[in-house]
Amino acid sequence: MNLIDLYIQEVTRRLPEKSREDIARELRSTIEDMLPEDYTEQDVTAELKKLGNPAVLASGYLDRPMHLIGPQFFGIYVQLLKWILPLAVTITLITFFVDKMVTFSGDQAVLTVILEAVGEGIVRVLGTGMLVFFWLTAVFAILERVDIKEHMPLGTWFKDWTPDDLKKIPSFPKEKAIPNIEVYGRLFWTVIWVTFYFNASSIVGLYEKGQEGLVFVTPSLNQEVLDAYWPIVVITVCMEIAIAIYKWTVKQWTIKLAIVNTIFQFVSSLLFIKIITDPDLFTSSFSSFLSNLFTQVDKPVTWIVWGAIATFIICAAVDAFQGFKKASIRIVTGNVKKM
Numbered sequence: 001m002n003l004i005d006l007y008i009q010e011v012t013r014r015l016p017e018k019s020r021e022d023i024a025r026e027l028r029s030t031i032e033d034m035l036p037e038d039y040t041e042q043d044v045t046a047e048l049k050k051l052g053n054p055a056v057l058a059s060g061y062l063d064r065p066m067h068l069i070g071p072q073f074f075g076i077y078v079q080l081l082k083w084i085l086p087l088a089v090t091i092t093l094i095t096f097f098v099d100k101m102v103t104f105s106g107d108q109a110v111l112t113v114i115l116e117a118v119g120e121g122i123v124r125v126l127g128t129g130m131l132v133f134f135w136l137t138a139v140f141a142i143l144e145r146v147d148i149k150e151h152m153p154l155g156t157w158f159k160d161w162t163p164d165d166l167k168k169i170p171s172f173p174k175e176k177a178i179p180n181i182e183v184y185g186r187l188f189w190t191v192i193w194v195t196f197y198f199n200a201s202s203i204v205g206l207y208e209k210g211q212e213g214l215v216f217v218t219p220s221l222n223q224e225v226l227d228a229y230w231p232i233v234v235i236t237v238c239m240e241i242a243i244a245i246y247k248w249t250v251k252q253w254t255i256k257l258a259i260v261n262t263i264f265q266f267v268s269s270l271l272f273i274k275i276i277t278d279p280d281l282f283t284s285s286f287s288s289f290l291s292n293l294f295t296q297v298d299k300p301v302t303w304i305v306w307g308a309i310a311t312f313i314i315c316a317a318v319d320a321f322q323g324f325k326k327a328s329i330r331i332v333t334g335n336v337k338k339m
Contacts, residue, residue: 003044004031010054015061023061069140077140083180085132090184092128094191096121101195101203176252176329183248190240197233200226206289220286225278229271236271239264258323265316272312276305 008027012020034047069077100117201223208217290300
């Protein structure tokens with residue numbers, strides 16, 4: 001077969017069988033019209049090069065796209081994927097770990113529970129990710145093939161693109177941006193520590209090595225004391241969730257957000273100090289255990305309390321400082337400038 005026959009074959013094999021013969025005849029006529037009377041192989045090569053890739057040319061004869069998701073929907077497809085995938089994974093992790101922590105009774109070996117939880121958590125995250133990816137891709141692949149509108153590039157949220165869409169593009173530098181993963185991570189952490197807080201007596205405590213691994217013996221914290229602070233804990237949780245939502249809304253660090261974040265860090269520090277300095281927080285068995293373990297240290301519980309307070313305050317101060325540092329970044333003639 002010569003180059004012309006091979007080219008036509010490459011085009012028509014990608015087309016429905018019923019239309020191959022007509023299109024082959026039409027394409028051959030087109031190529032012959034392009035060539036001089038006494039053409040050479042170089043002439044054929046040059047003209048075929050003008051026609052381009054056979055696969056691309058074949059797509060022009062089809063009344064359906066050869067791609068799964070075309071440029072009309074690809075932008076919003078990626079946009080939704082970036083938004084839904086991390087959210088679905090976060091919700092999956094939250095519900096999974098809450099269920100694990102609530103149902104943990106201490107009867108099983110801790111190491112076994114942790115290993116099972118990590119393995120099952122990875123499987124659930126992968127399963128959720130694959131489901132989201134599959135169904136979102138399937139929906140857009142169907143839209144690509146049933147869409148009856150003129151093929152115009154879409155803007156955000158299935159609306160035709162207009163120059164006003166340019167105004168919605170974030171103009172702040174990357175250093176000021178608040179990624180969605182940070183917001184989801186904050187919500188995930190909030191749920192984890194709240195679940196941990198209201199189930200501390202069955203999770204935090206002394207463990208002994210048994211026949212099936214570590215066995216929970218006695219709690220370290222008095223759950224009655226922790227439960228007594230539930231009103232201010234709930235208020236703090238609401239503040240944390242509100243700040244996370246606010247971050248998700250503004251998308252960047254601002255001075256206002258930095259101030260709100262600093263207030264929250266201050267309030268949460270006061271709450272932490274109030275709870276951890278409660279004289280009845282630690283159980284007597286845990287205090288006795290520490291005294292017997294650290295015989296050279298006077299009042300080891302006190303050292304633990306002050307160490308925890310110092311660590312918490314330092315972390316809160318660093319978080320507040322980072323907020324102001326990022327909020328102070330500004331753009332000067334297209335370049336990022338730090339105040």
